[in-house]
Amino acid sequence: MFTNKENFKQEFKQRLIGTSGRQMHEVTEDDVYAALGSMVREQIGREWAATNRSYMEQGERQVYYFSMEFLIGRLLGNNLLNLNILDLVREGLGELGWDLEDIEEYEADAGLGNGGLGRLAACFLDSLASLGYAGHGNGIRYKYGLFEQKIIDGHQVELPDYWLQKGNVWEVRRDDKKVKVRFWGNVEIVETEDGNYTYETKNGEEVWAVPYDVPVVGYDKTAVNTLRLWSAESAADPARGFGGPNGNYYNFLDYKRSVETVSEFLYPDDSQYEGKLLRLKQEYFLCSAGLQSVLRTFDKLGLPYDRLPEKVAIHINDTHPTLVIPELMRILLDEKSFGWQDAWDIVSRVVSYTNHTILSEALETWPEQMVRDLLPRLYMIIEEVNRRFCADLLEEQGADQAKVSRMAIIADGQIKMAHLAIHGSHSVNGVAALHTDILKNREMKEFYELYPERFNNKTNGITHRRWLMHANPDLAGLIEGAIGSDWKTQPDRLNDLLGHAGDAVFQERIRAVKHKNKERLASYIYKKHGVTVDTHSIFDVQVKRLHAYKRQLLNALHIMDLYNRIKEQPSLEITPRTFIFGAKAAPGYYMAKQIIKLINNIAATVNNDPQTKNLLNVFFLENYSVSLAEKIIPAADVSEQISTAGKEASGTGNMKLMMNGALTVGTLDGANVEMYESLGDEGMYLFGLRIEEVEKYYREGGYSASAIYNSDDRVKKVLDQLIHPGPFCQNGQSFDSVYHSLLSHNDEYFVLRDFASYADAQAQIGLDYRNTKLWTEKSILNIAKSGRFAGDRTINEYATEIWGIKPANIGSRSGI
Missing domain, CATH: 3.40.50.2000 (Glycogen Phosphorylase B;)
Known part of the structure; x- marks a missing residue:
């Protein structure tokens, strides 16, 4: 389809008529996008299958990047660029009377993230594929993004971001790879066939996690990795009831609605109990479904589970996927019959963790009772992890009770996810040199003293192909003319x-x-x-x-x-x-x-x-x-x-x-x-x-916002304009809360x-x-x-210093 411009134009016209059911003079730009997307997706599919086959044949370690956000944006232009057919398609469409940039506008921005955390994850997936590493993403297929922002009379108004309204040409639903995720229930000790005992959770709520796979196309390399996004669907057996926290939902529709909310919204409002509970369900849903998928791939190798760390690396992007740690422990203990210490050794060699925040109030915690109710077996495991950890601090490390309380995974009725992530991982990294230093010397100082070998820095990076070559092609062309294309x-x-x-x-x-x-x-x-x-x-x-x-x-x-x-x-x-x-x-x-x-x-x-x-x-x-x-x-x-x-x-x-x-x-x-x-x-x-001056103010005090207000006429004037009628406060408006945040709250x-x-x-x-x-x-x-x-x-630093992987033997793409 893309061997040359004329071949592309001929195939495209046939595809356009075939997919739209219209004559050429009747088609819309929406039809053009759908036809072009299907052609590109078909081309990607061949390389995608070949990549997966190569990974299995080579049997090298694979990385699975778990993140609650993947802010991938639009994919048409990026895929054309990475496939080395962007200019061919742009020129071909132009000769047929369409502008590629206009066609790209018909693609919705994927509502899978909000900010830097999600965009970083997307950039990392691009680099993994472009460098030929076997690295895949695991996330949630949110039906609605964060929200569509409208500015009305100067105010932010939030509207639903139904980004999937017109479908998604890039995704492939994989019904054959769906898995069950379980919530609630009660834990029972069950005797196994060999006379040992294990734990089973019964009478809970079951949810199908259905994967939708999105190809991640590498630039130059023919590698196509996978972003697997999970959608929650009902898995009810009417004969057994519908499960839930109180035994049964009232009816199937009540149950179905509860299930669908799990993958419905990116970041539900968690200021109330119900929203916080939904957020916890989302995090476990991602961890359980993703982990089952990872282990299914590992099972194809036919290796014993003590070799899991040789073939699998799981990276958790911030604390949201930290439940991977106790969930993998549950599988190894209850389903694979490992002893505690052997299971813990496997988990800690498999999992690595990136911290993304310095703000202590942003470090994720969960109410102990909520976790106990929703995830009873995982709570038991987390409780045991905490007991052993605290005992080690007291007995082996010589810590006093105050230090144990500060470092505990469970304290004051809260489960501290950052503490669990650090304790259960073999690597903990910050995302800039200053950030990592702050983690070591302030925010996580006691953990750094306990595990100095785990802490390292990996300064963030961006996909220069997306943000320079695709977003600014004229600049990219000018650079290439000056210094070549290397x-x-x-x-x-x-x-x-x-x-x-x-x-x-x-x-x-x-x-x-x-x-x-x-x-x-x-x-x-x-x-x-x-x-x-x-x-x-x-x-x-x-x-x-x-x-x-x-x-x-x-x-x-x-x-x-x-x-x-x-x-x-x-x-x-x-x-x-x-x-x-x-x-x-x-x-x-x-x-x-x-x-x-x-x-x-x-x-x-x-x-x-x-x-x-x-x-x-x-x-x-x-x-x-x-x-x-x-x-x-x-x-x-x-x-x-x-x-x-x-x-x-x-x-x-x-x-x-x-x-x-x-x-x-x-x-x-x-x-x-x-x-x-x-x-x-x-x-x-x-x-x-x-930073030294900021920390001194926090440590010793001495900062007075009101002193600056009273000594700097410019500051005084702009602050007064926040609360007094004038050019910025008209018709009775004022910004008292902003004013008082600066003066009353120092x-x-x-x-x-x-x-x-x-x-x-x-x-x-x-x-x-x-x-x-x-x-x-x-x-x-x-x-x-x-x-x-x-x-x-x-990504090269992550690959060599944390994940222990090397590029797979994947060929280069010199044109299609």
């Missing part, structure tokens, strides 16, 4: 661009590419907001999940200050600036929603004031997603990475923006630290408190303390942007140094 599979070769940083002709071409991308984004903004954007202005971008520690508020307060200064000094010389925000706030996160409303109020004021609208524009682009990021990131001039030092584990948006030539204004937080090591002062704009994230430093850095950016030669050199420096942050580098 960087596509060896991203560190981007460093060769340093030799072109001062080249006037190359600089001009870089600027032309950036301007074209800005015009594309400006066109999108005009369609959404009806406002014409100055594409010669600085495109200043902050796109990420909305959270207080990420400090979108600091950005907003600075824009308010710029507005005030222009109003006070109409002749003020300022470089025109377009501020672009994209973020979703968790539905129950009131403060984050207030900040969204504030940003939109600021936009309404500055965009419509005759004095400022030619100097400042502000846009909050609703429903931030992977596909929207692919429009924003290539157009960005400035990347806002302004979290409070010591709060962001790593960040990956910072890497994507850097790779596309944006310059970072940021704190020394997360992976910004390593970016600064590569770029130095000439390539980044640092500001704000360092500014937990040091927004006011860093304000002056941030404003100075922004002023320097405005000056430097006017020097086009200097700015372009800085931009090229960022692109050249970004290869260090490619996911391929990260």
